[in-house]
Amino acid sequence: MTDKRTLEISEDLVQAIEDHLSELSAGSVSEYVEALLRTALTEAGYLAPYSAEEEAEVERRLRDLGYID
Amino acid sequence: MSRLALIGLDCADPDLLRDLLPQLPTLSALVEEGSFGRLRSVDPPITIPAWMSMMTGVDPGKFGVYGFRNRADYSYTGLRIATSAAFRAETVWDVLGRHGLRSILLGIPGTYPPKPVRGLLVSGFLAPGTDSAYTYPAALRDEISRVVGEYILDVRGFRTDDKPWLIEELRRMTERRFALARHLVMHHDWDFFGMVEIGTDRIHHGLWSHYDKAHRKYDPTSPFHDAIPAYYRLIDSEIARLLDAMPADTRVLIVSDHGAQRMEGGIGINEWLIQEGYLTLRDYPDKPTRMGELIEAGLVDWSRTVAWGEGGYYGRVFLNVAGREPEGIVPPGDYDRVRAELAAAIAAIPDEDEKPIGTRVLRPEELYSEVNGIPPDLFVYFGDLRWRSIGTIGWNRIHFHENDTGPDDANHAPYGILISRPGDTKTGRSLLEIKGMILEHFGLKEEE
Numbered sequence: 001m002t003d004k005r006t007l008e009i010s011e012d013l014v015q016a017i018e019d020h021l022s023e024l025s026a027g028s029v030s031e032y033v034e035a036l037l038r039t040a041l042t043e044a045g046y047l048a049p050y051s052a053e054e055e056a057e058v059e060r061r062l063r064d065l066g067y068i069d
Numbered sequence: 070m071s072r073l074a075l076i077g078l079d080c081a082d083p084d085l086l087r088d089l090l091p092q093l094p095t096l097s098a099l100v101e102e103g104s105f106g107r108l109r110s111v112d113p114p115i116t117i118p119a120w121m122s123m124m125t126g127v128d129p130g131k132f133g134v135y136g137f138r139n140r141a142d143y144s145y146t147g148l149r150i151a152t153s154a155a156f157r158a159e160t161v162w163d164v165l166g167r168h169g170l171r172s173i174l175l176g177i178p179g180t181y182p183p184k185p186v187r188g189l190l191v192s193g194f195l196a197p198g199t200d201s202a203y204t205y206p207a208a209l210r211d212e213i214s215r216v217v218g219e220y221i222l223d224v225r226g227f228r229t230d231d232k233p234w235l236i237e238e239l240r241r242m243t244e245r246r247f248a249l250a251r252h253l254v255m256h257h258d259w260d261f262f263g264m265v266e267i268g269t270d271r272i273h274h275g276l277w278s279h280y281d282k283a284h285r286k287y288d289p290t291s292p293f294h295d296a297i298p299a300y301y302r303l304i305d306s307e308i309a310r311l312l313d314a315m316p317a318d319t320r321v322l323i324v325s326d327h328g329a330q331r332m333e334g335g336i337g338i339n340e341w342l343i344q345e346g347y348l349t350l351r352d353y354p355d356k357p358t359r360m361g362e363l364i365e366a367g368l369v370d371w372s373r374t375v376a377w378g379e380g381g382y383y384g385r386v387f388l389n390v391a392g393r394e395p396e397g398i399v400p401p402g403d404y405d406r407v408r409a410e411l412a413a414a415i416a417a418i419p420d421e422d423e424k425p426i427g428t429r430v431l432r433p434e435e436l437y438s439e440v441n442g443i444p445p446d447l448f449v450y451f452g453d454l455r456w457r458s459i460g461t462i463g464w465n466r467i468h469f470h471e472n473d474t475g476p477d478d479a480n481h482a483p484y485g486i487l488i489s490r491p492g493d494t495k496t497g498r499s500l501l502e503i504k505g506m507i508l509e510h511f512g513l514k515e516e517e
Binding site: 023024025026027031032034035039042043050051054055057058059061062064065066067068069 | 154
């Protein structure tokens, strides 16, 4: 979890998300937009899915589990 | 239209389950009212990519995901963990969501980081921890804490000789996951429920030799002969409670991503490559050392290395090709010949008594119709997966009867399970068909 900053977003987008919050399973516009951006940036390779420490820890677990050595 | 619940038991093996069914009233009833068959896994039959292949109907070749870690480039050190971002295909819950149907997803490997879903998603064991953003929506994390306290993604340190500790940890983890599952299906809307319990895999690896009388480590005086059956009885009772929390007409699928079999031992793939002159080190380590560490330390003489390997439940061999790898030496024109020669030699590696072990060596293009990403040049199923691949170097030997990373009794097998209620009319299913089965239940079809 990281610190938050306030951004501006177009009203029509906010309205569309608010109108469908239930279908989008999100508690708020911010929560949905953040999840969407996190997915898009990770898939594009601009955001690492793990921090360096997390990646090292997951690799250590995979080694312990026998999946890698 | 009735709902559909898919309960995944990682590594559940059809032969083992058939042996245990008389002790499992819930699963026995499902089999009696429905059907029970083998489910062909993908190649390689490994948790990652198998579960996401099941959920998308897409094979590992098309994903370019050949295991937990994959080459991101042709450097010698560019192995990256496969996360949800690697599985770029429409999941069954994506399709259901587009048609207005809601899903609850719990513990499915390959779903971290979580992507938005019409419903709820709790990532599988590759989430770094429960302090990470491992759910969608994010607020679900707090609800989980309120319901089960500390949610256990996986048993930490399962490679242990402290079997009572392992058995207790598995029980705690499984009870909490099923408690959460019951809470979610009772308090949230859903049409499709999909979960994976990873504990079945962990108990197989940790305690198979205490159950399988044919295992070379089997000890008739072991106090843990009943550990695996007892764990399956726990699973059976938890499934009963979960199904009780669902409408009675819910369609039920109990599936696994691959099976299990006793592990006979390990083959030191890199030790063998060194012995045969395919891999050259500048300095042989004085203690067992991971190949990655040797590469990073500059101890591999790439100018005299034709191939190197990676360990795991199956072996991966990479050729050092001129113009492809940074210091490649195999001329591209010799690639097919060298690879064929190497494959034949690896397939012929015997056990320590010079008896053949039935190793299968496969090329990616014979496994998949489409090969993306950077696959290993050779997939190696030592002893048809009865032996694992040992990648570490420094042992001065090739054959092992213990793993290089701790006690492990079992390896994977190519067939998992499929229990269906109502019964499935088709036999000989592949896990690539499961997505289609689910969509068909909801009156939908897979799109091209």
